Amino acid sequence: MSVVDQKAVELPPRISEAGVADYFALLKPRVMSLVIFTALVGLMIAPGHIHPVLGFIAILCIAVGAGASDALNMALEGDIDVLMSRTANRPIPRGRITRGEAMGFGLTLSFFSVMTLGALVNWYAGGLLAFTIFFYVVIYTMGLKRRTAQNIVIGGAAGALPPVVAWAAATGSLSVEPLLLFLIIFFWTPPHFWALALFRSDDYARAGVPMLPVVAGPDATRLQILLYTIVLVAIAAAPWPLGYFDWIYGVTSLILGAGMLVLAIEVYRHRTGSQALRATRRLFAFSILYLFALFAVLLLDVVAKAVAPLIW
Amino acid sequence: MDSNHKPDGDRIVLTEAQKKRRRERSIAIACALGVLVLLFFAVTFIKGPGVLVRPV
Numbered sequence: 269m270s271v272v273d274q275k276a277v278e279l280p281p282r283i284s285e286a287g288v289a290d291y292f293a294l295l296k297p298r299v300m301s302l303v304i305f306t307a308l309v310g311l312m313i314a315p316g317h318i319h320p321v322l323g324f325i326a327i328l329c330i331a332v333g334a335g336a337s338d339a340l341n342m343a344l345e346g347d348i349d350v351l352m353s354r355t356a357n358r359p360i361p362r363g364r365i366t367r368g369e370a371m372g373f374g375l376t377l378s379f380f381s382v383m384t385l386g387a388l389v390n391w392y393a394g395g396l397l398a399f400t401i402f403f404y405v406v407i408y409t410m411g412l413k414r415r416t417a418q419n420i421v422i423g424g425a426a427g428a429l430p431p432v433v434a435w436a437a438a439t440g441s442l443s444v445e446p447l448l449l450f451l452i453i454f455f456w457t458p459p460h461f462w463a464l465a466l467f468r469s470d471d472y473a474r475a476g477v478p479m480l481p482v483v484a485g486p487d488a489t490r491l492q493i494l495l496y497t498i499v500l501v502a503i504a505a506a507p508w509p510l511g512y513f514d515w516i517y518g519v520t521s522l523i524l525g526a527g528m529l530v531l532a533i534e535v536y537r538h539r540t541g542s543q544a545l546r547a548t549r550r551l552f553a554f555s556i557l558y559l560f561a562l563f564a565v566l567l568l569d570v571v572a573k574a575v576a577p578l579i580w
Numbered sequence: 581m582d583s584n585h586k587p588d589g590d591r592i593v594l595t596e597a598q599k600k601r602r603r604e605r606s607i608a609i610a611c612a613l614g615v616l617v618l619l620f621f622a623v624t625f626i627k628g629p630g631v632l633v634r635p636v
Contacts, residue, residue: 283592283594283598284598284601284602284605285597285598285601286601286605287601287604287605288604288605288608291605291608319626321622321623321626322623322626325619325623328619380616384616384619388619388620388623
């Protein structure tokens, strides 16, 4: 037996010191909060009535399913997370949790979230949640992320599905409105993540992740951000003239869209120095506010319509 | 990863930190299972006792 083999035999089994907070961090709570919010909007704007307890269960299952897919993502990306400053503090790179433990945690939560949503709400929504987790973990994390610069474009579909799942939970079917919400998040994802990738490109290059700024360069990325932002603003406003959402939403989407466009043009114009860095950071921050505000208007509209008859 | 637990013969003696973390994890799992039971129980009041009986 070699020295290495002897050491392997003599090492005591690893005993985990991971706490509840470490496991909670695996769920990416900040990302989860946006998932919960967009799913809540999908649930609230759906026609008909869903019992509040079933609605709560649907949102809970979608949130846990999203968290589970993030845990699986971290389990599969532990080797590159340790190389990037943005992700080096996650539980796996810090050595708090092993990749195997994260994998087991993610698979368990995936199973329970899908089965609970299917059994208690409906299997259509449960199936869509299972597909969302599969898409994020297998198609995006295992398939696209390390292979193509289009990783977050295609992978963005997973992040765009929560309101669709919520709509399916409320109605047991699909229609145009949830697909519009899907398209808004889908086209929002590239400008949002490429803005982040622009000021974190060294991180991605070090980890060997082929993000667009690493592969095609920052200038090509700036052009793509601008083009995707133009498409995003048009798609986000389209539901108003098409008659799916009313004028309050339409006007808000145009005002917010103008803000996104101005910031995307700034990113395109300023290519070096502190001005360029400031422009990308501002676009990244505003894009979060943009999506939140757009969905908040839809939510407020539903609440206002429900409350108005009680007041007048 | 801190693995400062010491083998005691064939047995492993956990450190106080490891015992504390294990207890925390056990309580969290118990709470999660409790919530799951309560959710299923609550839904029997909404949908009736045949909640899981439905056409395929």
